[in-house]
Amino acid sequence: MSLWQSIADNLRSEIARGLWPPGTKLPAEAELASRYGVNRHTLRHATRVLADEGLLYSRRGAGVFVAASPVDYPLGDRVRFHRNIELAGRVPGRKLDAVMTRPVSADEAVALGLNIGDKVHVAEGISMVDFKPVALFRTVFPADLLPDLPGRLRERQSITAALSDCGIADYRRVSTRVTARVADATQAVKLQLDPGEPLLRTEALSESGGRMIERGLTWWVAERVTLTLPHDS
């Protein structure tokens, strides 16, 4: 085993054993290198590999930190935020910032199969895990199909529960698109992170009874949530 590998394995096991809790800053490169009796190049190889694995991350100018264990969030055919988070043994929460009804935009009309001039309900807010923000969402629903939804959304913490109140007992994910962005200043404040930190952005479309009922954009804090994909076995 090469030198950098045994250093990486050593650090990995120390992180797993909790010696370096999430958010801890690693000692300076020179200090760690001398602890292991190697040069900086070898040490950097080891920390680079751990960063690749997601165990460490570097903030430019600030140093190298131990990453928190992100929650696994499965993207299956029935994606439900509250259930997903509870299955991970964590506490789900949702803060609704705004519920409004407005004319559909051009791209929403295409996604939801609506006509220009049709109205949509829009729910915007923050998703939380263990009382910490993990995502921003903006979800859009066809208003004609769900006249009572805005009231229900204001009463309920969960979109699934509000939809159920409106007679949508079940709905299925039709498509999910995943990309990445960096947080802008507004997103950073709401998500309690620094601007420039990476976000996963998902665009999801769901149907019920042959009609598109929901189009959701979500911006996930990459450090706090890992999206996992279903593969049939």
Add this chain to the structure above:
Amino acid sequence: MSLWQSIADNLRSEIARGLWPPGTKLPAEAELASRYGVNRHTLRHATRVLADEGLLYSRRGAGVFVAASPVDYPLGDRVRFHRNIELAGRVPGRKLDAVMTRPVSADEAVALGLNIGDKVHVAEGISMVDFKPVALFRTVFPADLLPDLPGRLRERQSITAALSDCGIADYRRVSTRVTARVADATQAVKLQLDPGEPLLRTEALSESGGRMIERGLTWWVAERVTLTLPHDS
């Protein structure tokens, strides 16, 4: 329809018609606002929505730009880079930077079901679409199962073809985990982008004949590739 929405729809349609090609910088906020006869707040609402949709992106200090159309990359049970890119009507390419054989690391051993001391082949390189880099990859294979792989990898552009030469006619994706990172200086040079730009990171595990045969880490340029998920219909 509100003012910001009609501005967003107008800009969206101009982008779709090619009046603002990918990479174009939008005129300054004040200029655009006066073109539409609105205040900056209304204009910013419109461009913010288009940024949310992925049509625009802002670079801190540099302005707002029209995003390139990313390639859709389906993450199904049989994920093949060359086939995926060809299905999108684009030209796939792969540049192999390094092929080596070394002892398995601790986390690779867990993923691949190997023992400490076992060897793995490692292939590192750059994936290209239309001769432009779109991703960095590091793929690891159990060496005992695939003794001839390094030679084949050097002969072939495609990992699928090299595996086929080694008798692996078919393999299936077992798990995919998706997160996001920002590009560091080394990644930025290889991917021809600026440090700090967002990357999608996937960690994929594949099996063939009941044995794990491949664990791949890939860092995708988010601006150039959108990951799409299969949902059964």
